[in-house]
Amino acid sequence: MSKKNTKYIFVTGGVTSSLGKGIVSASLGLLLKSRGFNVTIQKLDPYINIDPGTLNPYEHGECYVTEDGAETDLDLGHYERYLDAPTSQNNNVTTGKIYQTVIEKERKGDFLGKTVQVIPHITNEIKRRIKILSKQNYDIIITEIGGTVGDIESLPYIETVRQLKWELGEKNSMVIHLTLLPYLASSGELKTKPSQHSVRQLMESGIMADVLVCRTEHKIPKDQRAKLAQFCNVPLDNVIECKDLETIYEVPMYLQKQNFDDVVLKELDLKSDKEADLKDWKSFLKKFQNPKKSVEIALVGKYVSLQDSYISIAEAFKHAGADLETEVKVRWVYSGDITPENIKDTLKGVDGILVAPGFGDRGIEGKVLTAQYARENKIPMLGICLGMQIMTVEFARNVLGYSKANSMEFDTSTEHPVISLMEEQKNVVDKGGTMRLGAWKCSLKNGSKLNDIYGAKNITERHRHRYEFNSDYIGEFEKNGFLATGTNPETGLVEALEMPDHPFYVGVQYHPEYKSTVATPHPLFRAFIKACTSK
Numbered sequence: 001m002s003k004k005n006t007k008y009i010f011v012t013g014g015v016t017s018s019l020g021k022g023i024v025s026a027s028l029g030l031l032l033k034s035r036g037f038n039v040t041i042q043k044l045d046p047y048i049n050i051d052p053g054t055l056n057p058y059e060h061g062e063c064y065v066t067e068d069g070a071e072t073d074l075d076l077g078h079y080e081r082y083l084d085a086p087t088s089q090n091n092n093v094t095t096g097k098i099y100q101t102v103i104e105k106e107r108k109g110d111f112l113g114k115t116v117q118v119i120p121h122i123t124n125e126i127k128r129r130i131k132i133l134s135k136q137n138y139d140i141i142i143t144e145i146g147g148t149v150g151d152i153e154s155l156p157y158i159e160t161v162r163q164l165k166w167e168l169g170e171k172n173s174m175v176i177h178l179t180l181l182p183y184l185a186s187s188g189e190l191k192t193k194p195s196q197h198s199v200r201q202l203m204e205s206g207i208m209a210d211v212l213v214c215r216t217e218h219k220i221p222k223d224q225r226a227k228l229a230q231f232c233n234v235p236l237d238n239v240i241e242c243k244d245l246e247t248i249y250e251v252p253m254y255l256q257k258q259n260f261d262d263v264v265l266k267e268l269d270l271k272s273d274k275e276a277d278l279k280d281w282k283s284f285l286k287k288f289q290n291p292k293k294s295v296e297i298a299l300v301g302k303y304v305s306l307q308d309s310y311i312s313i314a315e316a317f318k319h320a321g322a323d324l325e326t327e328v329k330v331r332w333v334y335s336g337d338i339t340p341e342n343i344k345d346t347l348k349g350v351d352g353i354l355v356a357p358g359f360g361d362r363g364i365e366g367k368v369l370t371a372q373y374a375r376e377n378k379i380p381m382l383g384i385c386l387g388m389q390i391m392t393v394e395f396a397r398n399v400l401g402y403s404k405a406n407s408m409e410f411d412t413s414t415e416h417p418v419i420s421l422m423e424e425q426k427n428v429v430d431k432g433g434t435m436r437l438g439a440w441k442c443s444l445k446n447g448s449k450l451n452d453i454y455g456a457k458n459i460t461e462r463h464r465h466r467y468e469f470n471s472d473y474i475g476e477f478e479k480n481g482f483l484a485t486g487t488n489p490e491t492g493l494v495e496a497l498e499m500p501d502h503p504f505y506v507g508v509q510y511h512p513e514y515k516s517t518v519a520t521p522h523p524l525f526r527a528f529i530k531a532c533t534s535k
Contacts, residue, residue, distance in 0.1 A: 006134040007268045008173040010161045011144045012209075014198025015180040019215045020251075022075035024178055024242060025144045026082035027252040030281070031261040033083055035272040037139040041079040042091040043072070044126070045146040046153035050096040061308030065464045065514055066091070069438025075144065077312050077514070081319075082252070084519040093129045095153060101125055118156055126160040140268070149177075150201050162206040171269035177202060177209035178242075181216040181224075190218060192228050199232040210267050211238045219243065238263055249285055249318075249518065253278060284518050288322035295321075295532040296329040298347050300370045301356030302363035304332040310356055313384070316516035320525035326533055338366030343373050352380040352504075352532035355387030357464075357511065361410040368394045380504035380531040382524070385465050388497060388507030389419045392469060395482050400473075409467050420470040435466045440488055442495040442510070448485035449498050449506065453527040461495070461510035469494035469509065504531035 009028070013021050022043070029039045049055060052063045053071030064077040070089030079087055102125050106116050133141050145161070147154045165173050179195040199209055212234050214220060220228075220241045229236040240258050245251060255261075256276055265272060297317065303309035314330060321328035331350060338346055347353065353374045355367050367387070371394040374381035383391045389407055396405035396418045407419035439460045444451040451457060471494065474484055486496030486508070499505035508524070516522035 005172070006138055007140045007171075007270065008130070008164065008168060009140060009142045009264065009268075010164075010173065010175045011142060011178060012149055012158070012161075012175060012202065012207075013145070013147070013178045014149045014202070015182075015194045017148050019178050019180055020242070020248075021144050021146075021178050022078045023248050023251055024176070024213055024255070025075075025142050026078045027255050028176075028260065028264065029079065029142055030082045030252050030278075031256055031276050032140055032264070034274075034276040034278060035261060035265070036274040037270070037272070038137065039083065039140045039142065040085070040087070040091065040133055040136070040138050041083070041142040041144065042087075042093065042130070042133060043075050043079075043144045043146060044130075044157050045073055045092065045094045046151060046157065047094060047146075048096045048099070048153075049094060050100060051092070051094060057303045057306065057309035061306065062311050063464070064312065065437060065462050065511065067439045067462065071437065071464070073146070074308060074311055077315070078248075080514075081315055081517045084517045090129070090132045093126070095156075098122060098125050098129070098156075119159065122156050123160045123163060126157060127164060130160070130164065139270075149198055149205070155205075158202070158205045158207065165207065171267070174210040174264070174267045175202075175207055176211045176213055176264075178213045178215065181214045181220065183217050190216060190220060190224055192224055192231070195228060196231045203233075208233060210234065211240060211263060213240045213242050215242050215244075217244050238267075247285075247288070249281075249288065252281065253285075280519060284319075284322050287325050288318060290325075291321070291327035292325045293533060294327035294329060295351040295529060296331055296349065297352040297354055297529075297532060298331045298333050298350040298370075299354050299356055300333045300335050300338070300367060302335050302358055302360075303356075304334050307332065312511070312513035312516070313354065313356065316513040316522055316525045317529070319516050319518055319521035320529050323521045323526055324529055324533070326529055328529060333370075335363035335366035335370065338363075338369050340369060343369050347373060347379075350379065352382070352528060354528075355381065355383045355390050357385035357387060359386070359409075364390070364410055368397070371395075372398055375499070375502065375505055378503055380528060381506070382504070382528045383507035384513065385463075385509060385511055388509050389467065389469070391482075391497065391505075391507040392418050392477075395477065395480075396473065399480050399482070400476055407467055416473075418470050418473050419467050421467055436463045436468075438462055440495075440510070441490070442486045443489045444496070445483070445485040448483070449500070449504075449527075450485050450496055450524075453523050455523070458489075461508070461512060462514045463510050465509065469497075503534075504528060 011025050029041050032039045051071045062074045064072050064074050067086045068088050072092035076087045145157045181190045225239050228239050317328040367390040371391045396402045402416040405416035405418050406414040408417045442459050484494045485498050495509045497507045512522045512524045
C-alpha cells in the first residue's frame with residue numbers, strides 16, 4: 001500500500017489568547033472528517049513545562065489524559081469530543097519536551113560536537129514531532145500553535161512553520177490565522193487594525209496567512225470583510241467570520257455555512273465528492289437546545305472558580321443530558337466553604353451531586369461532609385477519582401466507626417489508611433508523569449449496577465492518580481453494604497464502589513469524563529443523570 005501524501009494545516013492566533021483556536025481546529029477537523037478524510041489534530045504548547053501534569057488547574061485549566069497515558073492540554077479533549085477518535089502523546093508537544101529531547105541528544109553526543117542552536121536543532125525537533133503523526137497515514141494533520149503570534153515563546157514554532165511550508169511545497173500545507181475584531185461601542189464599529197497588525201507580524205516571520213478566521217461579537221459588514229482581504233493578502237472568500245454563539249457545538253455549522261471546508265480543500269488541492277454530513281451532530285444540537293426536562297447537579301470541588309478545570313465533566317454532562325433530552329444545570333460549589341452548619345442550605349434543592357477529582361488536602365473535609373449528606377439523604381452521587389476516595393473515607397468514619405480514617409495523601413500517620421500509596425509509588429520524588437495514567441482494564445461484577453450501566457463485564461477507562469483503595473478494608477466495606485464492583489484483573493486494585501440500597505451512590509477511581517464525546521455520550525454520566533431525573 002503506497003503512503004498517502006499527508007497535507008498539513010497550521011492554526012495560529014493573533015491579537016489575544018483564548019480566542020478559541022482549539023474549537024476552530026476541532027470544528028474544521030469534524031467538517032473534513034465528515035467529507036471522508038482521515039484527520040487528526042495536534043497541539044504545540046509554547047510553555048517550558050514538560051506537560052500540564054504538574055500545572056495548577058487555575059493556571060491552565062484541566063489536564064487531559066489520553067489512552068496511552070499522556071498528560072496533555074485540555075484542547076485535546078475538544079479534539080476527541082468533536083472527532084470521536086482518540087488522541088495520543090504525539091498529539092501534544094511542549095517546548096519543555098522539545099528542549100528536553102534536544103539536550104538529551106546533546107549529552108549523548110548525537111550532534112557530533114556541533115554548537116546546538118534554536119535553528120536548526122530546536123526547529124528540526126519541532127518538525128520531527130509535527131511529522132510523527134504522518135506515519136499513521138492521515139490525509140490531513142491540523143496543528144494548533146498555542147499562544148499568540150509575537151510571543152517570544154512562540155517564535156521557534158512560527159519559524160518551523162515557515163520552513164515546513166517551503167519544504168512541503170505548494171498546496172501541501174496552509175496557515176489559518178485566528179484573530180480578533182474588537183467592537184468599539186462609542187463609534188459602533190468593528191475595528192480591523194489589530195488583525196492587520198497581527199497578519200503583518202506573521203508576514204515579518206516569513207509566513208503568509210492563507211485563511212483569516214475572525215472572532216467577533218457582531219456580523220462583519222461587507223466593506224470590512226473586503227478591507228481585511230485587501231490588507232491581509234487573502235482572497236475575499238477566505239475571510240471567515242466566527243461570531244460568538246450560544247454554544248461551542250454550533251461552531252461547525254456556522255463555519256460550514258461559509259464554506260470553510262471547501263475553502264480549505266481548495267487551498268490544499270484536495271477534492272471530495274462527499275458533502276459534509278452533520279446529521280447526527282445537528283440531532284445532538286437540537287436535543288441539547290430543546291430539552292424536555294431539567295436537573296440541577298452540584299459539582300463539588302476546589303477549583304470551581306475556573307470552570308475550565310472541570311471542562312471534560314461539564315461537557316460530559318451536556319452529551320449525556322442531550323441524549324436524555326435533559327438540561328443539566330451545574331451548581332458550582334467550592335468544597336472549602338462547606339461546613340456542618342451550612343451544608344443543608346448549600347446543597348438545598350439539587351437533584352444530584354458530583355464530587356470532583358483533584359489533589360491536595362484543601363477543601364477535603366467539605367467533600368467528606370458532602371458524601372455523608374448524599375449517602376444519608378439518598379441523593380444520587382457520583383464520585384470521580386478523588387471523589388471515590390472521599391466516599392471511602394466518609395464510609396470508614398461514619399459507618400465503620402473509624403473516626404480517624406483518612407487517605408495517606410492527607411495524613412501519612414492515620415490509624416486507618418483506607419486510601420494508601422501503592423508500593424511502587426512510595427519512593428517517587430519526581431511528580432510529573434509518575435502516576436497510574438492512561439487506559440487500564442476494569443472487570444465489573446456480574447449483576448452490579450455498573451455491569452448493567454456499561455452492558456459489559458470488561459471495560460477500559462483512563463486513570464490519573466497515585467493513591468489507591470486499601471484492599472485490607474474490602475471485607476468490612478462489603479459486609480456493611482459498600483461493594484467493590486470494579487477491579488483491575490491484573491493487580492486486583494479496586495476501580496469502583498457502589499451501594500445497592502441507594503438510588504445511585506457510585507464512586508469510580510478512573511475518569512469516565514475523558515471518554516465522553518458528542519457521538520458517544522458516556523454511559524456512566526447518562527445513568528447518573530437518569531437517576532437524578534427520577535429522584
